[in-house]
Amino acid sequence: MPLMPKSDMPPGALTLLILRVLQSGSLHGYAIAQRIHVLSSEVLAVEEGSLYPALQKMLLKGWVTAEWGISETNRKVRFYRLTVAGRKQLQAEISNYDRVTDAIQAILRTA
């Protein structure tokens, strides 16, 4: 399985992706990683070493909250859910991301 080296994911992109996959509902940590992996057609793999620090940072910033629930395997596990601040952050990050990619695209097309 080809693993995407961490450096290939643009900085800040991980937060954006986590926020995005949480938009449709609350997920636990493993599911977040899985969802990103699957949705990216297995191009992006989130390492645990980046995921959990990122989640802690988002908890600190108040973009997500965590609550305990029961997993599909019937285990007690922590589910992350977007907060109002998180949704705002997601919008901000998406528009910011769009702006940057548009700019890069523009250069790629014309230069």
Next chain:
Amino acid sequence: MGELFRRLRYLLFHRRFNRELEDEMEFHREMAARHGRRNFGNTLRLREQSREAWGWTWIDRLLQDLRYATRILWRSPGFSLTAVVVLTLGIGVCVLAFSMLNVIVFKLLPVRDPASLVRLQRRSPEIITPDTPYPSFLFYRDHTKTLSAMFAAMGAPAMELDSDLQPVSVNFVTANYFTELGANTAAGRVIDPLRDDAAETPPTAVLSYGLWQRRFHGNASIVGRVIHLNKKAVTVVGVIAKAFPSLHGQDPDVFLPIKQQPYFVEGSTALTDVFSGGGVRMWGRMGPGVTAKMAEQELLELTNELRKQYPKLIWDKEYIRSDPGGHQTVMQPEMYRAFAMIAALVLLIFIVACANLGGLMMARGITREHEIGIRIAIGASRKRIFRQLFTESLLLALIGAFSGLALTYTGLRILSALFPTPDWVSFAPDWRVLLFVVGIAVTAAILFGLAPALQIARQRQRGTIIRQILVGAQIAASCILLILSGLLVHAVLHLLHSDPGFGYEQVIGINPGLDSHGYTPEAARAYVNELKGRLLGLPGVTSVAMSKISLLGNGYTSYMTVDIGGHPVNIYPNWVDPEFFKTMEIPLVRGRNLLPRETHAVIVSESLARKQWPGLEPLGQKFGDQKDLVVGVAGNARIKALNDGDAVEAYWAAQPSDITSTTLLVKTAGAPDGLPPMIKSIVETLDPKLFPYVWLLKSGFRDYTQILENTVLAVSLLGMVAVLMAGVGILGLVAYAVSQRTKEIAIRIALGAKPLHVLSVVLRQFLWPVLIGAIVGAAGTAAVSQLLRKILYGISNLDPAGYAGGIGVLIAIAAAAALLPARRALRVDPVRALHEE
């Protein structure tokens, strides 16, 4: 705000958060394993990284370091104890100095709104006086607009309470004195403007808490009772609270309304006559938006107004100095030098302590080389090792600082028992002291711990030259401390055992206080002649003399500047009658005695004559600008300044105008102890309104020497601290040097070198640094003692015994301290030493 709140919540519940994170990762790992993936890294590390997001990991690391440091220090109790003792003393001295400064200068007095309080003082470029005439005070009070209120206190001679032997001190205060200060009472009420501000109100008194306890055993029924002060009936209306601060040093025993001053001091014109002797101390309350400078400006204008009314009263360029009054003392420029001196000495001790400990830490680094090496080998970063080592220093410094604080507190308690301290003064450490303690602990840790920690973490040891400079510097600093304290002790001891140059054992002093009772010079002359006759009739009295200055009593100590041959010279003046020299047993070594009421004649002390006219005939020399001529030379008598090596006394014949403020000195053939009550009753029968102050000169002398003895004690303690510091410092450095050369010593011994020879090789490297340090230290002391001489009298210029003694003691300590590690080096087993390498 939300983020901070979440952060704090994490800190509070970090255990739960960590457990949850752990569970979560455990789940992740299981799930990953189920899907055939196992790239979960180092769990511990991952957990730490995740926790770092909250920003509290430094606390974990710090706690970890502290735990480790405690364990390390616990395991080497000898080192730890030495270090703590050195720091306790080195830091303790600083904390002591700061605590005293805090109480004296920084702490606000426990009065209402201390910030708006100003103390007012009458000054001119030439003259500073604590006292302002009462009528002037009234003028300022009635005309000021910047000050919302003014109040004042007037000192008075001690009074007889009922028929006690021990007189009580009194203060007359304006009726608003207590209300302006917001004073609380322990019983009854305070003097207040509504009831006590008129001469015709019934006489009232407020007792101090101390007197209430001492004399009336804290009995609340004293309120409303009539007591007698100088035989004048007065009703006690209240007792002031224990914590009431006096605004000017010593607390009086009794407060009386100032309007009643003429009732207690019959014949006094102090309240009406601007030229009468006494005066008041003034304070003011600044109105809103007013600064001390603005008040000073306005009072200057008022002073100029006052000059028009009383041209002779107001001096040239007179002004009223206005200082913030909410503190016990305002740092005056004249205090700076003494303060800087003390600060420098204290800092010197602190730096010596840190330097010594630095040496010890270095020495210890060698013995820990092995442990540190292993830690680095298993992957500890140098940064981490450095942090760990510095935490150890910080821990030591904090322990030292807080035990220094405990020592300070104990020391201040002892000091306040030795020297009378007002009840309201609290030495309990406040936030300023605590901040200082922590600050100085961190400073100490940086001073003594930073360099060794860096060196050890880098596993690189210092060069010989630097080490030798360090030894030299330490010796020099210790040398200064040691010789200086030796000089101080010597100076004070010399004073204690030196002959003051006058006989005081059989002399009684009497101050009838004629001037405060409105005596004219003629009336005073008649009174004194009558009294003299009666006293001479008493059994055992051999002579009676007059002296304007109250010798060894509770009078003012003042010097005067006179002009001799165009140079200003400070002298201690007195105005006496011809019997004075016989009564005080001061020999006339040249010339003649003064004649009664003679003008333009002066008798000088031997050392003043020698100082001013070396090798010349002092008789007939001009003295001062009043056309005075020296007619005689008296033996040295350190009457005014027992602590002055040079007795610079000058005596003039008392003039009629001096009689009102005269003191009588009565010399007896035998022991004078039984006479004072008899004398008191004679003085009182002559004029019942007088209440004389009668004292034995020898008890005044004892009071004085008591202070000196306490000073010797304090300075000796300082000297002991210096000795201890020097010993520890040298011990540390020699131990360091020896441990660095263990291998060499082992080889030498293995090759058959004589132990004595090895020892001399090890110690020889310290020979020059010690010698140079001692020389520099001696030179430094000479410089410092020059400065000290300006502040403290009696420190000799060159005291060979003091210097030689100090250096000798230091070298002896150095040798003794060197012996310990050297002996250990000799006992080194060559095989093991070489093997360890």
